[in-house]
Each structure stands twice: as structure tokens, then as C-alpha cells.
Amino acid sequence: MFDKKLADEWNPLLQDLYEKLKYFYKYDELNILALMFARMKPQTRIPLHQDRGPRFSQSHRIHVPIKTQKGVHFFLGGDDLFLQEGVIYEINNLLMHGVYNASNEARVHLIMDVLHKNSSLSVHDIPRER
Numbered sequence: 001m002f003d004k005k006l007a008d009e010w011n012p013l014l015q016d017l018y019e020k021l022k023y024f025y026k027y028d029e030l031n032i033l034a035l036m037f038a039r040m041k042p043q044t045r046i047p048l049h050q051d052r053g054p055r056f057s058q059s060h061r062i063h064v065p066i067k068t069q070k071g072v073h074f075f076l077g078g079d080d081l082f083l084q085e086g087v088i089y090e091i092n093n094l095l096m097h098g099v100y101n102a103s104n105e106a107r108v109h110l111i112m113d114v115l116h117k118n119s120s121l122s123v124h125d126i127p128r129e130r
Contacts, residue, residue: 010035017064020088021114025060031115033059037066040099040107048075048098055113061093062112071103083109 018030033055040046051061065083074081077095091097101107 017088017110021060021062025114025117027117033113033115035112036110038109038111040072040101040109042101042104042106044101046099048096050096051093056093059113059115061091062110062114063089063091064110065089065107066110067106067108069103069105069107071101072107073100073102075099 021030022028063083065085065087068083068085070082072082074083074097076091076097083089099107
């Protein structure tokens with residue numbers, strides 16, 4: 001899931017985000033498990049679900065909307081949220097969550113999983129998704 005080549009290419013652009021996350025969480029460094037750009041086609045859904053397992057219970061799931069618009073609904077724990085472009089969100093993906101893009105345009109989010117500071121896991125303990 002973590003693409004080192006992609007991370008290296010985007011590193012200069014992501015440095016500000018990394019610094020903000022380190023400051024917010026009071027971390028000396030970030031241990032990034034996953035870094036991806038997620039594009040959601042218009043008029044599509046991600047059904048309500050809960051993520052499970054140590055990867056999700058021992059990491060922060062970060063969303064940064066890159067491109068979004070009215071009509072994109074992020075459902076989290078019974079709430080219908082609108083995530084604004086350029087804002088950094090931590091999503092508790094252990095709660096029921098899903099997305100409906102009712103708009104006519106694609107939605108794009110930068111998504112990261114950052115290990116908790118005191119996690120007993122390391123990046124090497126987490127099986128890669130297929």
C-alpha cells in the first residue's frame with residue numbers, strides 16, 4: 001500500500017502536511033503505513049462499513065480532500081459530513097462509514113495511515129493489501 005516511489009516524488013509537496021501532522025500529534029517523525037490518492041467516480045458509492053484489524057486500530061487515518069464538491073457525502077458514525085478541500089481530517093474508520101458521490105464530478109482525496117506513536121506494530125508487521 002505504501003508506494004515509496006510515489007512518496008519520494010510527492011515528498012516536497014507533502015512536507016507541509018507532514019510537519020502539521022507531526023506538530024498536531026507531537027511526534028518527532030511519522031511512521032507512514034499507507035499513502036494514496038483516491039479518486040471516486042461521479043454517481044458512485046462506497047457502502048457503509050467498518051475497518052478492522054491492528055492496522056486500523058493502531059493508526060491514524062488521515063483524509064485531505066484535493067477535489068470535492070457539493071453532492072459528495074461522507075457518512076461517519078451516523079453523521080452526513082462534507083469534507084472541505086485542503087482541510088486535514090482524521091477519520092475514525094473503526095466507526096461505520098461510507099461515501100456517496102452524488103455529484104457529476106470525480107472526488108479526489110489524499111489518504112494516509114500514520115502509526116500511533118506508541119504502537120506495538122511496525123510497518124513490516126502489517127500485511128500488504130491486494
